[in-house]
Amino acid sequence: MSSGSDSDYAKYWIDWFLETKGNEYYCEVDEEYILDRFNLTGLNLEIQQYYAEALDMITDNLDEEKYDDRTRELIERTSRHLYGLIHARFILTTRGLAKMLDKYKKAEFSRCPRVLCHMQPLLPVGLSDIPMTKTVKLYCPRCEDIYNPKSARHASIDGAHFGTSFPHMLFQVHPNYLPTKSIERYEPRIFGFKIHQIAEQHRWQDRAREEYEKKLKEKQETA
Numbered sequence: 001m002s003s004g005s006d007s008d009y010a011k012y013w014i015d016w017f018l019e020t021k022g023n024e025y026y027c028e029v030d031e032e033y034i035l036d037r038f039n040l041t042g043l044n045l046e047i048q049q050y051y052a053e054a055l056d057m058i059t060d061n062l063d064e065e066k067y068d069d070r071t072r073e074l075i076e077r078t079s080r081h082l083y084g085l086i087h088a089r090f091i092l093t094t095r096g097l098a099k100m101l102d103k104y105k106k107a108e109f110s111r112c113p114r115v116l117c118h119m120q121p122l123l124p125v126g127l128s129d130i131p132m133t134k135t136v137k138l139y140c141p142r143c144e145d146i147y148n149p150k151s152a153r154h155a156s157i158d159g160a161h162f163g164t165s166f167p168h169m170l171f172q173v174h175p176n177y178l179p180t181k182s183i184e185r186y187e188p189r190i191f192g193f194k195i196h197q198i199a200e201q202h203r204w205q206d207r208a209r210e211e212y213e214k215k216l217k218e219k220q221e222t223a
Helices: 011-019 031-035 051-058 069-090 094-105 166-173 195-222
Strands: 123-125 137-139
Touching: 011 051, 011 069, 031 069, 051 069, 094 166, 123 166
Parallel strands: none
Antiparallel strands: 123 137
């Protein structure tokens, strides 16, 4: 529990949030970032109900005894969402990118399920910056495709809590960690032959047979 000083003001709630199962993708937002209200500009328009109370809860300054159980539950839900929206902004900063890069290097966002990507670490990405429209996906910088998280807990995370720009911004700032693009492609084969060659041969045979049958029919009709 916070002692009330600025240096440890948010340790209780944020630590609890980050340690909750399903929240492993999030990093810890620096207290200085949250305390600077400029960084939160416009979020009160995104969250109109219980915004002030949610911010107080995140910063461990909420007097919970003032509220009944139902209201506290609503404030708690709003707090999680507000933290997510703050998080989306923070991870685009130099400090936030560094924290997420550390998680990426440890493969904390899982690895690409594509065999030919050779266990490439993934990064979370949103398909929309509008809250509550798309859930978070995982982006592979090697094959440049996206995947659904394996865990149902992760699959329900709001994609707006990471945003559409994050992984690409990370590699703009830290290009040394961008892997080489995958040029390996799986080639389907039947008895050692590429399928597209066999398929092309079959299509040619079908066209030839259809053309022969057409000419034979025309010959019979004119006979």
